[in-house]
Amino acid sequence: MQLTPSQTIGPFYWGTIVKAYRADLAPPGVAGERLSLVLTLHDAEGAVVPDGLLEIWQANSHGRYKHPDDRRNLALDPAFDGFGRASTFTDGSSTFSTVKPGRVPWPAGGMQAPHINVGIFARGLLNRVATRLYFDGDPANAEDPVLKMIDPARRPTLLAKKDAGSTWRLPIHLGGPNETVFFDV
Amino acid sequence: MTQDLYHRPDPGTHPANLSPEYKSTGGRAPRRPAIVLPQTLSEITGPLLDSEHVGDSENDLTKQRAGEPLGERIVVHGRVLDENGKAVPQAMVEIWQCNAAGRYHHPGDQHDAPLDPNFYGGGRVRADRDGCYQFITIKPGAYPWKNHHNAWRPAHIHFSLFGPAFATRLITQMYFPNDPLLAYDPIYNAVPAGARERLQAAFDMASTRPEWALAYRFDIVLRGRNATPVES
Numbered sequence: 214m215q216l217t218p219s220q221t222i223g224p225f226y227w228g229t230i231v232k233a234y235r236a237d238l239a240p241p242g243v244a245g246e247r248l249s250l251v252l253t254l255h256d257a258e259g260a261v262v263p264d265g266l267l268e269i270w271q272a273n274s275h276g277r278y279k280h281p282d283d284r285r286n287l288a289l290d291p292a293f294d295g296f297g298r299a300s301t302f303t304d305g306s307s308t309f310s311t312v313k314p315g316r317v318p319w320p321a322g323g324m325q326a327p328h329i330n331v332g333i334f335a336r337g338l339l340n341r342v343a344t345r346l347y348f349d350g351d352p353a354n355a356e357d358p359v360l361k362m363i364d365p366a367r368r369p370t371l372l373a374k375k376d377a378g379s380t381w382r383l384p385i386h387l388g389g390p391n392e393t394v395f396f397d398v
Numbered sequence: 399m400t401q402d403l404y405h406r407p408d409p410g411t412h413p414a415n416l417s418p419e420y421k422s423t424g425g426r427a428p429r430r431p432a433i434v435l436p437q438t439l440s441e442i443t444g445p446l447l448d449s450e451h452v453g454d455s456e457n458d459l460t461k462q463r464a465g466e467p468l469g470e471r472i473v474v475h476g477r478v479l480d481e482n483g484k485a486v487p488q489a490m491v492e493i494w495q496c497n498a499a500g501r502y503h504h505p506g507d508q509h510d511a512p513l514d515p516n517f518y519g520g521g522r523v524r525a526d527r528d529g530c531y532q533f534i535t536i537k538p539g540a541y542p543w544k545n546h547h548n549a550w551r552p553a554h555i556h557f558s559l560f561g562p563a564f565a566t567r568l569i570t571q572m573y574f575p576n577d578p579l580l581a582y583d584p585i586y587n588a589v590p591a592g593a594r595e596r597l598q599a600a601f602d603m604a605s606t607r608p609e610w611a612l613a614y615r616f617d618i619v620l621r622g623r624n625a626t627p628v629e630s
Contacts, residue, residue: 214479214480214481214482214483214619214622215411215481215593215596215619216407216408216411216481216593216619216620216621217568217570217596217597217618217619217620218411218412218413218570218589218590218593218594218596218597219412219413219568219569219570219589220413220556220569220570220571220585220586220589220597221420221422221569221571221585222556222558222569223556223571224504224506225494225496225502225504225506225507226494226556226558256425256426257424257425257426257429258425260425262426264506268567270440270443270444270445270564272439272440278439278440278443279443279446280443280444280446280563282439282442282443282562282563283439283443294445294447294449295445296445296447317438317439317440318438318439319438320436320437320438321436325438325440328440330440330441330564332564332567334569335426336422336426337420337422337423337424337425337426337427338415338423338426338427339412339413339414339415339417339420339423339427339585339588340412340413340415341567341568341569342415342428342432343432343564345440359435362433363433387425387426387427387428388425388426388427388428388429392428392429392430393428394430394433395428395430395432395433396432396433396434396435397406397432397433397434397435398435398437398441398564398565
């Protein structure tokens with residue numbers, strides 16, 4: 214069978230998808246280091262993108278994905294799905310409350326550094342754009358096989374930085390001199 | 399190098415990110431090639447939305463308000479499959495669309511056409527074990543947009559699908575067969591010829607409901623697994 218091609222989400226998705234809008238991934242009782250993620254979407258000129266949709270997908274604090282293809286014997290948190298989705302606001306940002314993911318293995322051996330998978334949709338994007346968020350300063354980043362694949366000059370585009378308290382911020386640039394590293398998954 | 403669990407799309411399937419006829423791609427399409435990532439647990443898992451409760455009537459867009467919406471009532475149905483022809487059971491299918499006059503129930507849509515107080519334009523359904531889904535809705539109108547002089551979007555319904563993995567996520571648009579506006583639409587035509595035709599639903603006489611509604615069939619094919627699964 215032949216794959217169905219992708220099309221843009223367009224600017225008017227608001228009505229439906231918001232029904233499954235999830236900005237708070239970690240209700241009380243979910244284990245792990247709680248944090249707030251602020252992702253801000255920018256276009257090639259640096260202007261904020263106020264009509265985007267951001268999705269995140271992550272392992273729980275034990276490094277386990279809530280999915281049947283993750284068959285490792287690690288704890289699942291019943292209340293933690295690991296999926297978030299939120300529109301960008303007028304300032305281009307989406308905020309998620311979650312926990313820091315644990316490490317997951319690399320197929321050729323070893324472990325990946327803690328990271329969150331990010332999917333980006335917007336008017337003007339004909340395909341979903343995918344990237345990853347890593348945590349700046351995490352010692353595991355030095356041995357992460359994905360970060361090692363990337364030109365060191367561009368690695369900072371994937372590193373969220375912590376500000377006061379437990380808020381981590383990551384600007385995502387769709388283009389321009391600071392274009393974020395995107396992945397073909 | 400381990401084998402990918404999910405097929406990589408053939409070139410000629412998806413639109414190029416930078417498609418100059420569609421003006422908004424200019425400032426938003428990434429210019430640098432995406433880095434091809436080996437598929438790890440992060441890519442082969444994904445949200446199944448199994449904790450999401452979908453109400454029985456969320457697939458009927460004509461029953462979401464006090465009265466019935468204006469327009470031509472239609473059935474839109476099909477199957478969610480993967481490239482191997484295997485059903486994607488329990489797939490979440492989300493849709494949204496404008497009303498029969500070509501206006502979205504959205505504060506950003508300022509097209510000079512009436513809103514329909516009886517049409518919200520959003521619905522969702524979970525496919526059954528065979529990947530079958532069905533919506534009842536009204537046929538959306540065409541509407542102008544400012545991409546170029548006298549630009550009109552062909553009638554379309556937006557579809558959002560997750561499939562089994564982060565790697566299978568897809569958002570697309572369903573069009574109606576033989577719409578004369580398709581030839582002029584930069585979004586539809588951004589998809590390579592030979593693939594864009596898959597976005598046209600088929601008129602489905604056998605599924606029409608006599609005295610009640612015409613029917614269209616739209617099968618959706620998501621990325622499938624390679625024959626030999628990867629072990630990690």
